[in-house]
Amino acid sequence: MSDQKIKNMEGFAAVSGISRPTLSKYFNDPDSVRKSTRQKIEAALKKHDYRPNVYAVNQNRRQTKNIGLVVPNLTDPFFAGIARTIEGLIVKAGFNPLLLSSHGGPEQEISNLESLRSIKPAGVLLAPLGRASFEDQVAAFASEVPTVLFDANLEGIGEAFFGSDNNQSINLIVEYLCRSGEPPVFFEMKTPINPNAYKRRTAYIAAMGRLGHEPHLIQVDGQGWDFEEIGFREGARILTQQKLPTNTILCSNDRLAIGLLSAAFENGIKVGLDATASLRIAGHDDHPFSRFTCPSLTTVSQDYDAIAARGVETILKLIESEKRMQRREETLFEGKLVMRGSA
Amino acid sequence: MSDQKIKNMEGFAAVSGISRPTLSKYFNDPDSVRKSTRQKIEAALKKHDYRPNVYAVNQNRRQTKNIGLVVPNLTDPFFAGIARTIEGLIVKAGFNPLLLSSHGGPEQEISNLESLRSIKPAGVLLAPLGRASFEDQVAAFASEVPTVLFDANLEGIGEAFFGSDNNQSINLIVEYLCRSGEPPVFFEMKTPINPNAYKRRTAYIAAMGRLGHEPHLIQVDGQGWDFEEIGFREGARILTQQKLPTNTILCSNDRLAIGLLSAAFENGIKVGLDATASLRIAGHDDHPFSRFTCPSLTTVSQDYDAIAARGVETILKLIESEKRMQRREETLFEGKLVMRGSA
DNA sequence: TCATTAACTTTACGCGCGTAAATATTATTG
DNA sequence: CAATAATATTTACGCGCGTAAAGTTAATGA
Structure with missing residues (x-):
């Protein structure tokens, strides 16, 4: 870290000695440039602390790297735990999770989906409220944005469902x-x-x-x-x-x-x-x-490690292929008996 | 809802009969335009379903409408509850909350702050891990982005602290x-x-x-x-x-x-x-x-309604004034005895 | 009624980056 | 070492919106 602030990729191109289009390629995928240039770029990054402007990036990319994650109620530690697991998997895949809680209300659920829509997520993992959900509006969303349901199923909505048997x-x-x-x-x-x-x-x-x-x-x-x-x-x-x-x-x-x-x-x-x-x-x-x-x-x-893993895996596949499922997948995982003192 | 998709403000200007700069004013503050034009715009909005592209908006605005909210551990229902309350207050003020959990790890805490930085939040509400926090890095962040601490204090970091006495x-x-x-x-x-x-x-x-x-x-x-x-x-x-x-x-x-x-x-x-x-x-x-x-x-x-309210109030004031505090505020709220069966 | 002011339209530029096309430079291979 | 392929650079345009400046229209008031 040194020098004065670099405000855009142009400026970073100047100090790094690499052309802007090549830098653009690098930031989209470091492995897409030659090793020697990658090293030059990374050396310059160490000295100058520049990061591409996410807003400019997302305005121009065909797809964002955002994945929405909506759970019915974060104050329930059960969902907080699943959310945490899923977030970790999303980050590991190089995407950016956006966690929203519906707080138990269908209006909030829809408003979550709407604010997600404006963020143009590449995909969404949704644990719907269930019976209370405004199914039509959820379905409308899922028809626009690749959506995978988990925990609670809404028949026919989304590309896939993962839950417990x-x-x-x-x-x-x-x-x-x-x-x-x-x-x-x-x-x-x-x-x-x-x-x-x-x-x-x-x-x-x-x-x-x-x-x-x-x-x-x-x-x-x-x-x-x-x-x-x-x-x-x-x-x-x-x-x-x-x-x-x-x-x-x-x-x-x-x-x-x-x-x-x-x-x-x-x-x-x-x-x-x-x-x-x-x-x-x-x-x-x-x-x-x-x-x-x-x-x-x-x-x-509940085998929620499996639910989380398969859910993330599926949404990533959908994002990568940029296609929808030929037919909706529905997978249920088995529970295990946990014997303790009360029965 | 009718017609074909409108893809930008230009298009919406065409169908609404309002010029683009005026529309831009409207979306930044509906009250900044004449009532008659506001009604025209809102009538057109009902028919055509257009929303400004957040990425383009945030690229050009001096400040975003984002407020970061970082808690140490969302799987603790105590923090999930506070987060929910704070989120509600932020939304009510017309801002956009971004909830992140540090999952109990200082690396995660810093990485949360870093991903917030790239989102250019107008302000941040941070409940730090505490002893485990990497204080230098948190302080560096707080010196760049208006930050209010709550729940756990880090001496001298951020513009204010709200917690329990x-x-x-x-x-x-x-x-x-x-x-x-x-x-x-x-x-x-x-x-x-x-x-x-x-x-x-x-x-x-x-x-x-x-x-x-x-x-x-x-x-x-x-x-x-x-x-x-x-x-x-x-x-x-x-x-x-x-x-x-x-x-x-x-x-x-x-x-x-x-x-x-x-x-x-x-x-x-x-x-x-x-x-x-x-x-x-x-x-x-x-x-x-x-x-x-x-x-x-x-x-x-703990009086966490008061903590949430004062925290949000303070960060909003900081954002509005675009100034820092003259001196760091530190307010502690009193607890109430809750007598139940165990003692 | 007309002058004044407030609000609007037109025009134009800039934000930071993705990306395409043409050209120039490196690596690779036999 | 030359031929070829792979990668970089140069140049240029577009994305959707904020916003400034100049000109135009509509509301306001005596």
Whole structure:
């Protein structure tokens, strides 16, 4: 670092002794120039600290290097974790991730897509809100910008979807619960936002049927994304006022389970596996906090490393080929049983 | 929406019957044109769906409308929450927030600042890692771009700092704990990343002295941001192997407390206020999950609405005035006692 | 009504870079 | 060493918009 500020590529061409078009080539792909010139350029870069103006670059390039990443709710550590993983993969591929959270609202989701549109992203990875999403507008966006969905599916929208095999994972935990104790009742929200919730409900009913048990749904009221709060409030209600058919509760997701565990504790109901416990509780997702509940939460983990990897891989392929998929890909990954103290 | 695509302002000028320079004025500030022309423009916008190219705009404007927002770790719901609040305020002011997480690493923090620099933000709100931050490089950035720090202070860096008054808040909870039972020992990491942790340690020692008690620090090993894990692992160790001088533990932050609560539960140590409990645990921050621990966590809340509001307000003022602060502002907000079941 | 002012149109240039075409310079190869 | 291929340079234009200057039109007020 020395000398006075260089304000454009012209200036850097002067001090480096390399012509501007060659510099332009270099910045687009360092390997596209001869080794000797590359070394000259990099030597000059060390001395002079110049970087191409991103705005001028993006105005002229056919495609930007931006990849949008939209998640439904960043205050949920589950999504924050996936986002982090995906961001890392995008950066490693030489692209620029732009992270946006829909904060649980469909208006925000659309406004996220709109601000992405104005940034002209090469592609977008979208975990939609689900049931609440304004499907038409999301579809319109996805028809203009290469879009890959993950976590929650919107039928027919985007080039591909990567998510969890709720059928498999629910079956896994229902089987486990049945063979290790009483069959579970299913604790969920009456009108969940997330389409996975519906799949899990259906999968629960099917699994119970297959094992020869009567399914039993506990569907509680509650809106929004404060799942722990809903689990706590409604959990307290059903634990105190309702006679459960069995001593085992499977929650539609870990965050509900966290609230429910808290409610059980408050009401002096001992949860766990040993003989002194009167209730078993299990969840789904392997939420980052589920290791630290009391007792720690038995659950099913989602393979979100695979979801992230395949999602990024797919959007990169779409960007590179500049084509759309011949047919929409839909891949579900299997969950793994995570046995802990609560069931 | 009709007609064929309009690709630039020239084209929109043609269909709207308004000259391009006037349109340019309008898009920079709708109120800068006569009402009648504004209506014409907005009528045309409804029909034709045109938006100025952000890259061309930002290349030519003296200042962009971008405001960078850097937090140490988005997977911590505490920061995700603040980020969300701040983002909302920035959008309301007509600016464009760019959210980046440093994931707990100083290299990432610097690389966040560098990618912000290339986006030429009008200003930046930065919650630095703290002790781990590469101070020189952060300072260099802050001298080029108007920067306001929050949450964690780096002495002398940036135009202003907004955070919590750890002295007041720790004093508050120490006093509460002392008057409601045995005086607390202080549970913390030996070498915390966060400068607030040091302030809290000092504040604890001072508060205990003031109340005539002997301070007692439990400083555990552990690196990184997995505070729950550290609290759990080291908590289990001290709860089982060490004889504590009192039955009350004040944790340096809620996430350590969450881990510690979990460790206590696993080891059959009953935590809480009633006579059957043998341990009291308190935290600091009012973490989103602290309501749902077992028992729920007594803690001190940070006034992060005020921190967010004042931070945004200040950066906007700096941007508007295009000047730096005459002198660095440092404002600390008071915490509030949140009494729950654990202490 | 006409003078005054505010707002608009026309014209033109600049921002920093991508990129194409023609030409000049290096490497590579037998 | 000459022929050929690979890479650089020179020159020039375009991207979409901000913005200044000069001229024109519309609103305002006594």
